[in-house]
Amino acid sequence: MVPLAAKSHRVIMLSKLILGFFATVFTLVTHNALAQDFIESSERPGGIVIVDLGPTGSKLPVASWDSRPVAVIKKNERATAIIGIPLSVGAGEHNVKVTDSNGEQRSVPFNVDAHAYAEQRLTITNTRKVNPAPVDIVRINKENKRLKVVKSTRADQILASDFIWPVAGPVSSPFGLKRFFNDQPRRPHGGIDIAAPDGTPIMAAADGLVVEAGDYFFNGNSVFIEHGLGLQTFYAHMSRIDVAAGERVSQGQVIGTVGATGRVTGPHLHWSVGLNATWVDPLLIIGTDQPPALQP
Ligand SMILES: [Zn+2]
Incomplete structure (x- = not known):
């Protein structure tokens, strides 16, 4: 029989080994700067803008836009910001705020072009999902607060190398x-x-960390995975x-099944x-508009 202390020591050693392995993988992935390679730039509302922030050493600058931190990676010895543009943003010049490793601040301009999206009109038979009851509104407000936290949860390193359907x-x-449910915008x-x-x-579309798994009023059973930055x-x-919140997932791992909840x-x-914390067009990270056949 193995004494309990020895057992926990083994568990700790194993955890250290696993953490060490992940740290190595993350470092390799980050240094290869794969992030930019699978992301397509598209300067429109709902698009992704890739902004060159200039030459950098090993310590990357920190960048923010619209009061939110944005992803910064190193590519060819240059710092590059990868910015999600909200659908609600207007066309024109915008500025990303940059703080260099020496503490100096500057702003770097980028452009967003106009884009017209089509309209869609849907009929929902469960009218409470379109005009929620007071009790639903209490729930929705609570969920929205939670979603704000979930959407701004971020890992410091890129955890994914590419994305699949x-x-x-x-x-x-x-x-x-532009959506209308039962003729209401x-x-x-x-x-x-x-x-x-x-x-x-x-x-799972890519390797990452599950940051939320639960039932939401509009979205039904939902999973959020953070892939880094x-x-x-x-x-x-x-x-x-x-899957459950806090779980690490690998690309291709089954996280649940298709349904009709919400x-x-x-x-x-x-x-x-x-x-x-901004929704962008998923096709910009998938690189094709048609899903491949399901792998056996
Ligand atoms: Zn949808």
Whole structure:
């Protein structure tokens, strides 16, 4: 029989080994600066803008925009900001605030072009999901506060090397549509809808850390995964959740199944990509507009 103390010592040693392994992997991934390689720049509301911040040493500058920290990576000895542009932002010149490693502050301009998104009109039979009851509003307000925290949770290192489609299926509703539910205007579509039958396994689009898994009024069963530097993916309307907050996931790992929970017209996966707590067009990190066949 092994004494308890020896057992816990072994567990600690194993944890250290695992942490050491992850630290090595993260460092390699970060130094390869893969982040920029799988992200496509698109200077429009709902797009991603890649801004050159100039030459840098090993200590990268810190950058923020619209009072939120933005991702900064090193590429070819230069610091590069990767900024998610909200759908609500107008066209024109904007400035990213930069604090260099010596403490000096400066601002770097970037442009956002105008873009017109199409309209979409949907009929929701559960009218309470369009005009919530007072008791629902209490719940929604609580959820919105929680979502703010979830969306601004960020790992200091890039955890992902590339992204895959979370399910195979046609895009039934693209990103950015101006939405009307039962003829009432609501927030624009912050992700893409992928049509797939109820119960279809959903895969993590990339390696990352689950920051939230739970049931939300509009989004139904939802999972948020942080992939580093504030790059997140969000999966909604699931029939089943197979992961919990705090869990590390690998690309392709099944995190749950497609469903029709929350505000929906039928089963599908709503999939969003977030950067600096802002929803951006997921196609900009996937690099193709059609999902590949599901891997066996
Ligand atoms: Zn959707």
